[in-house]
Amino acid sequence: MYPNWILQRAYLTPLRSALTYEGQTWTFQELNELSMKRARQLTALGIKQKDRIAIMGPSTTGLVVMIYACMHLQCEMVMLNRRLSRSEIAYQLEDSEAVTVLVADEDAEKIPTNTLSYHLFSTVENSFEQVVDIAKEWTLTQTTSIMYTSGTTGFPKGVRQTVGNHQASATASVLNLGLQADDTWLCAVPLFHISGFSILVRSLLYGNKVQLYENFDADAIAQNIIEGAATYMSVVAVTLERILHALEQRNALASPQFKMLLAGGGPVPKDYLTRASALNLAVAQTYGMTETSSQTATLASEDAMQKIGSAGKPLFFNQIKISEPNAQGEGEICIRGPHVTPGYIGRFAQKSSTIEGWLHTGDIGYMDEDGYLFVVDRRADLIISGGENIYPAEIENVLLAHSAVQEAGVCGMDHPQWGQVPIAFVVLKEQISIELLHAFCQLKLAKYKVPKEIIVIDELPRNGANKLLRRKLVELLPSDI
Structure with a gap:
């Protein structure tokens, strides 16, 4: 058995600053008291211990307390x-079979109209309280969070992350980065992503403060880095470039107190690393995924220029191997360790997350002679746009649901701001305007998944088994888009 993280942290360092948001700061004791009250209010509303519930809201103190x-x-x-x-x-609510949804008031309109049960944050916060016996200990196998990641079939998978997964990830990270009591994590990534959620976990386990931003604000973050008010931050390439630009515009350097930017979500361009070095800004490239509760490998900042393009070495408890490597040593990246998910929920509940203990990522990469991981392609067809993973099959399934579309294929096109954007190719059964197809996609997909362009062609490239060859779609991209 392991201690309830929130109770244990409030016991060990009750008066230490835990969270800062919009100029206000809460201690670990205050967050514990607020969250205990909220737990009693949730109980009064009929939520039972160990229920599966869904949560949606912006990255604010209200969401942290609800979590x-x-x-x-x-x-x-x-x-x-x-x-x-x-x-x-x-889809996620139906697949997860969550008993209710806790939703921030400003996000209420995003909840599907046929949702049977949901509670606004304001309803919970104004509810009566009911006594409940809060567990002082947790088990390692207890599922804490579930996050959906797009599947290669087009159906997102609900990934389970346990107490043990999160603890192993946080412990491996601290063994790599080190720990000081006054460290502060600047969090400008969404808390519903594994990168944001893991920052909260690390705060509870390390006893460090989180400087929380609801939205990414390059100017405010640059000022924070200049002043040294934070020590660590997680970014993707597109947000890293915005921070670099903001610092360069001010002709300012990062404070010596700011230790590291952890960059995930895809490779970091060499130019960014060179610019960061000129600003005294250390950048550590990382490799991880929802199934591994954040980082699996991290490149030390001192190796950034010598091992450009590398995601580094596996963290202390983690193992990486390359399955079925070709003559160049490239093969599927496989991961083993206590941070790997035990499995999925919903339609993928019976799918094993590992084969003989190894998570097969679908990513292609190689290890160099010094043991550094290089990711060649994040899954064969995966599109990474602004750090967000987009699977072509998911967009294709939406397009194929339209009565005018006979076939659909999606690939990624390089983009100077977002890294990549999705481009769709369609074979039509009947005439329809591109504008109507775009509008159809906007109803069914998140904004970042909507194809930048939809191109009508006579036939899609396929192999002898009639399987779509998405890599051939890239060759069909017009030069003027």
């Missing part, structure tokens, strides 16, 4: 991405 309240109740939290469309959210 901690659900942790106190040992609920399995389905973290809903508030950028998704109603139909995408409806």
